[in-house]
Amino acid sequence: MTACAVAAAPMDAPAASARPDGPVVTDPGYRIAPDDVLQLTVWGEPAINGIYLTVTPEGNIVAPVVGNIHAAGKTADEVRKEIAQRFVEMDYLRDPVVQLTLYQIHRMRVRVLGQVTRPGLQQMRDGDTVDQAVAEAGSFIPDTASLQNASITRLGESEPIPVDLEAFYYNGDMSQNLTLKDGDTVYIPEDTENKFYVLGLVQRPSQYPLKKTTTVTQAITMAGGPQERGALGRTVVVRKNPGGESQTIEVDVAKLLETGDTSKDVILQPGDVVMVRETKRPNLTTIGQVLSNLYQVAFIARWGL
Numbered sequence: 001m002t003a004c005a006v007a008a009a010p011m012d013a014p015a016a017s018a019r020p021d022g023p024v025v026t027d028p029g030y031r032i033a034p035d036d037v038l039q040l041t042v043w044g045e046p047a048i049n050g051i052y053l054t055v056t057p058e059g060n061i062v063a064p065v066v067g068n069i070h071a072a073g074k075t076a077d078e079v080r081k082e083i084a085q086r087f088v089e090m091d092y093l094r095d096p097v098v099q100l101t102l103y104q105i106h107r108m109r110v111r112v113l114g115q116v117t118r119p120g121l122q123q124m125r126d127g128d129t130v131d132q133a134v135a136e137a138g139s140f141i142p143d144t145a146s147l148q149n150a151s152i153t154r155l156g157e158s159e160p161i162p163v164d165l166e167a168f169y170y171n172g173d174m175s176q177n178l179t180l181k182d183g184d185t186v187y188i189p190e191d192t193e194n195k196f197y198v199l200g201l202v203q204r205p206s207q208y209p210l211k212k213t214t215t216v217t218q219a220i221t222m223a224g225g226p227q228e229r230g231a232l233g234r235t236v237v238v239r240k241n242p243g244g245e246s247q248t249i250e251v252d253v254a255k256l257l258e259t260g261d262t263s264k265d266v267i268l269q270p271g272d273v274v275m276v277r278e279t280k281r282p283n284l285t286t287i288g289q290v291l292s293n294l295y296q297v298a299f300i301a302r303w304g305l
Helices: 076-089 130-136 165-171 216-222 253-259 284-303
Strands: 037-042 049-054 060-063 067-070 098-104 108-114 120-124 150-153 161-163 185-188 195-200 206-209 230-240 246-251 273-278
Touching: 037 076, 049 060, 060 076, 067 076, 076 098, 108 130, 120 130, 130 165, 130 185, 195 216, 216 230, 216 253, 216 273, 230 253
Parallel strands: 108 185, 195 273
Antiparallel strands: 037 049, 037 098, 060 067, 108 120, 150 161, 150 185, 195 206, 230 246, 230 273
16 A cells, blocks of 8 residues: 655644653554553654554544544554544545554553552552562561561452562562552551560660560660669560460570670560669669758758748
């Protein structure tokens, strides 16, 4: 087929858009979807040479001269033939040579929610996996993420798909790094169980996230260390047994730090309470305050003030 000679392209023909990033797609059976990018060339028409057309959310493209065409659900060749037919019907070209190729497949949209740095909608590519989506969201938050309880909610599925990301990240279990689909939602919940507490005479008594090998000394360090009256040698760990009974474990942290014997550094369990008790040494500051107050009382009584 040959193109009809035309002196100049019509004035309303749009200029070529900027070249989009992405690989050329050659699958002739691919069905066009919203956000796909097509490349249109009409031979003999300089103004319609390598035009990039983005499929709208409604599934349409707006081609030069012929206007709006519904493309979603059709192959590139089917849309090409429709464009050529429009040229003929409009008496614009008698025998048009139209080339329409699928330049870029739409990017998948995946939501990553929960304990990640930047939760929200992420633009992904076909074949991307869970770890890539988590990376796009700025990675998980180590102190609060319950990786073993992650899940994928998928369109058309009645139940979330469980994903043990702890097994993937820390044990290399590739079976947990599932391939994503358009519309998936990856959710990493907050870890509400793996917590411990540091109380007593420490700088920052509070609840803290428990890692697999958190020890008593590490816990006290996380809490800012002992206060002036805090006795590391009188540290205890209060732990609830499976039967619900409390167990008190004495930990002489002062001696442990002095000798460097890490074998005595107790590894914490979920729900443990680390308590740094007060030293038994006399509190000279308090004694001084008491003596000062007694002196003032005696002075007032003596002089009748």
